Amino acid sequence: MKIVALVKYVPDATGDREFDDDGTVDREGSDGILSELDEYAIEQSLQIADEGDDVEVVALTVGPDDAADAIKKALQMGANSGVHVLDDAIHGSDALATSAILAAAISQIEPDLVITGMASTDGVMGVIPVMVAERLGWPAATLANELSVEGDKVSIRREGDVTSQRIEASLPAVVSVTDQSGEARYPSMKGIMAAKRKPVEEWDLEDLELDEDGVGFEAARTRVVETRERPPKEAGKVITDEDGSGATALTEFLVAGKYL
Template sequence: MKIVTLIKYVPDATGDRGFADDGTVDREDTDGVLSELDEYAVEQALQIADDGDDVEVVALTLGPDDAEIAVKRALQMGADSGVHINDEAVHGSDALATSAILAAAITKIGPDLVIAGMASTDGTMGVVPAMISERLGWPAATFGATLAVDGSTATIRRDGDVASQTVEVSLPAVVSVTDQSGEARYPSMKGILAAKKKSVEEWELDDLEVDGEVGLSAAWTTVQETAPKPPKEAGKQVTDSDGSGAAALTDFLSAGKYL
């Protein structure tokens, strides 16, 4: 069995983030990491590999030069190989174009199963796995709190607010998993050293048969204006020198509808 895990290089949420002049995320001057939610997808693929024989895990990413950091992380966790789609023409691609590019790459790799995180931590849309399944003509089982693969069938449990659903799909299929699926493993020293010898292929658009236009000019949405987040304002301080503090605090909570 061959499994493709979709991973994304995203800005580090703990650092400063900004935008470039064209309205896209400034990735050159922003530190990035493998999206935390994608680590759960890698973990689920590795668990399937741990439990079965002859299972190959391929980490697939689309992004600029620094996106190789995300691939290396997946390889250190235990993925067997990586594919990095790196082409300046994809800069500014929206979810629709991204799904078209990834679907073309998946077709070229030829997996039995595609596993993705529930969303990327920078875009948080969560729509790309379903879009990819539509383009491939494969069934999709998304937002799985659990994932089990038995022969030619994948089964997830999708948890809602008041009930859970069991969704079963036949392979090949596209699956996405949530952060409830299981804590992702940390790379061991052995895994870090082994990752240096693993294969990472770099593809351009010319290496793929992409259906449709890509890039910022083809995006269905346009960023009109960006502005930095305003600095935090000092909180309101209530003094109680004359015994009126309790009333002032109550008025504040009532005005903010916190009561």
């Protein structure tokens, strides 16, 4: 069985995020990391591999040179190999173009199952899993809190506000997992050393037989037209209770902020 885990290299949320003049994210001006939500996808892929025989996990990413670090982290966690789609023409691609690139790469890898995070921590759109599934013509089982594979079917449990759903799909399929699916493992020293020997392939658009005209900034159907710096935080309101009115003032504050 072959599993593709989609991983993305994103700006570190703890640092400052900047935009270039064209409205795209300035990825060189900030430190990057593997998207935290994708760590859960890797973990679920590895759990299936741990429980089964002859299961291969391939980490797949699309992005600039630095995106190789996302694959590196996946390999350190335990993935068997990686594929990095790297092409300057991809810069500025929107979700539609990105899904086309991913679907083309997945078609070449020919996995039985694709596992993704529920969204990326930079874009937070959450549309890529279903877009990729649509392009591949595969079923999509999304927002899984739990998943298992048995035979030629994948089964997930999705927790809603008032219900718990069990969903099954025939393989091949695309599954997205939430941050409640299980804590991701940390790379061990053994895993870090082993990752250096694992194969990573670099593919460009020509390898995927995709036309440059269909991807990139000029082909994007969505675009950031304006950005502003986040306003500084305002000082909090101090409520005293010197005259016994503190409880009333606190209640009024909570009501005004719609906390009650």
